Amino acid sequence: MARISIDLHQCFRDGRKIDAALEGAIDDACAKHIATVEIIHGKGSGQLKKRVLRFLQRPDIRARYHRVEKDSRNHGRLFVHFRH
Structure with missing residues (x-):
């Protein structure tokens, strides 16, 4: 099973970089017919996770x-599943 993994720790303070990284990962997954994107947002205060979830709820995205799956064993990551 192919998977794209994206780590948002490096750009957690810059909203444009976060959106660009997420959009790029979703574009790659759609273009390459990849089934899952793993988004590592970290545990922290939860603000980055909330931002990622808001991004994923945009109608165009x-x-x-x-579907989106919250990892039950690691609260610092999400899985976005695609049907192609």
Whole structure:
């Protein structure tokens, strides 16, 4: 199973970089027919996770993926699943 992994620790203070990184990962997954994108946002205060979830709920982004799974063993990451 192919997977793209994106770590947001480096750009957690810059909203434009976060959006660009997320959009790039979703574009790659759609273009290359990859089933899962792993987003590592870290545990922290939860603000970055909230931002990622808000981004994923945008109507233009929501139409591109199938579902979001919160990792039960590691609260610092999310999985975005695609149907191609």
